[in-house]
Amino acid sequence: MVQYRILKTGFFEADGGAMFGAIPKRAWKRMYEADNEGICLLAMNCLLVWNEKRVVLLDTGIGVKNLGKLSYYHFQHLEELTDLIRLQGFEPEQVTDVVLSHLHFDHCGACTYTRDEKLNITFPEARHWVSKTQWDNYMNPNELEIHSFRQQDMIPVWKAGLVERIDGDYELFEGFNLSLFDGHTKGQIVSFIELGNKEILLFPGDVIPTKANFSDSWISAYDIEPLESLAAKKTIKEWTGGKYVKYIFYHDAYEPEAILLQ
């Protein structure tokens, strides 16, 4: 039987206008809290999913290393991911798979950590799943995304032979399916996990970063291909039509989990 737990790794700040793109502040402020300057608190809600054989981590948060250059984001209340995993009864070495929705630093930063100024791999026994398109983007970033990627987060993992790149939809194991979507960035992995009783656990990453972004047209201005974001949301809703879907919203500081009937 599959079990899961949300791991709240910390928060940072982002401009609400950017998070909700063309939606007027009057409208989005009713759906997501902001301060007087329109700054929103965003979370980094990772997900740990396990059964008898596998321990799967979905995204890692920013981690705690080398945050000086990123002070603009005001990272706060950061937790050590490995501490949160130990609280669930697992050692980092027991994590079998790390599924990375994409490789922006707020999603894969904790794949490595520093000790004595050396970079180390956090989950040395895990296969780290990423799409081939996203990997190519990471290695050769476009001008809009270049500051969202850090080589220090994934290159050591790659050198250790722990990166698995998928080219299309992929079944991680029975009832745990990965699908690829463009929009926010190219080749994002969205995870669909069957919980039984027609219930699905869905981890959309930044395809739907907060519950307020659930409406098709509430698209972040950070997305490099907004029309693809729109199409991705429609597809996800079509695929899960008629089912109860338990969404995990990675960036939602207030409602990380919501059950929505499609």
Ligand SMILES: [Zn+2]
């Ligand atoms: Zn993000």
